Amino acid sequence: MTSLEAKIIITSATKNIMTTSDKIALASFITAFFSFVVTIVIIIYTNQQNRLSVKPILKIIPYDFENNIAIYIKNVGVGPLFRNKLEFKTKTETASNLIDLMPKHSTLKWTNFSRFPDFVIPVNEQEILIELKGDLNNNEFNEFKTEVRKALKEITIYCDYADIYNTKFKSKPENLDYCYGRHFK
Known part of the structure; x- marks a missing residue:
C-alpha cells in the first residue's frame, strides 16, 4: 500500500464517520428516549389527577329551626368519603356518638340519630348524626x-376520614357554639 492509498483511506474514514443509516438510528434513539420521558411524566400527572x-x-351541617334541630355530615367532594374516626368533645366529656352527650327526656324521643362506628358517604349524600322534630305548641318539646x-x-366535632386510595384527611374542628349558642347570648 502506497502512501497515497493510505491517505485516501484515512481521509474517507474521517469524513464519513456516520453513515446515513447510523444517523437515522441515532435520531430514532433520541426520539424514543424523549418519548419515554414524556410518557413517565404523563403517568405521574395522570395518577395525581386521578387521586384529586x-x-x-366533609362538611358538618347544623340545623337550628324552631321545630327541627339536626346535625348532618355531608360529603361535598367528588369521591366517596370513608369515615375513620368521629369524636364529640365538651370541656369534660368525649364520646364517639353525639346522642351519648345529649340530654335524656322521659316522654319525647329523638326523630333520628346515628350510632354507626364507621360509614361511607357517597358524593352529595349526608349522614344524620342527630335529629329532633316536634310541635311548637308542645311546651315539653320547647323546654327539651x-x-x-x-x-x-x-x-x-372532630372527624378523620379517607378517600378510596386510603389517603387520610382531618376536618377542621367544628364548634357548634356559633349555631346553638346564639340563643343564650
Whole structure:
C-alpha cells in the first residue's frame, strides 16, 4: 500500500464517520428516549389527577329551626368519603356518638340519630348524626329543645376520614357554639 492509498483511506474514514443509516438510528434513539420521558411524566400527572378527582370533602351541617334541630355530615367532594374516626368533645366529656352527650327526656324521643362506628358517604349524600322534630305548641318539646341547644353549644366535632386510595384527611374542628349558642347570648 502506497502512501497515497493510505491517505485516501484515512481521509474517507474521517469524513464519513456516520453513515446515513447510523444517523437515522441515532435520531430514532433520541426520539424514543424523549418519548419515554414524556410518557413517565404523563403517568405521574395522570395518577395525581386521578387521586384529586375522587377527593371527598366533609362538611358538618347544623340545623337550628324552631321545630327541627339536626346535625348532618355531608360529603361535598367528588369521591366517596370513608369515615375513620368521629369524636364529640365538651370541656369534660368525649364520646364517639353525639346522642351519648345529649340530654335524656322521659316522654319525647329523638326523630333520628346515628350510632354507626364507621360509614361511607357517597358524593352529595349526608349522614344524620342527630335529629329532633316536634310541635311548637308542645311546651315539653320547647323546654327539651332548649336543653338540647344548651348541650350542643358546648360540643366540638372532630372527624378523620379517607378517600378510596386510603389517603387520610382531618376536618377542621367544628364548634357548634356559633349555631346553638346564639340563643343564650
